[in-house]
Amino acid sequence: MAETLARDLSINGLHGVTIRGAPVVDTFLRLEAVKQATGLGRSTIYDLMAEDPPRFPRPVKPGGENAKAVAWLASEVAAWQREKIAARDNAVAA
Secondary structure (H helix, E strand, O other), X not given: OXXXXXXXXXXXXXXXXXXXXXXXXXXXXXXHHHHHHHOOOHHHHHHHHHXXXXXXXXXXXXXXXXXXXOEXXXXXXXXXXXXXXXXXXXXXXX
């Protein structure tokens, strides 16, 4: 699963159902999948989210507001990754 997730994120920024290359369903990623995809640890992820403004996407509660479980949207994690790559490329070009 983690290898498939990493491959799909690197190809199209999403892990989920696609039709003719267009994303149809965004996937909820649990913490372990987010850690695998980003290379960040739990504490770093939560520290980045706690900053004002947050420097990492905030999770959602798929089970509702009273649920304990949280997950991140694969598309938001992929967008964060693209921002980091763009920042790196801009810093190198400058």
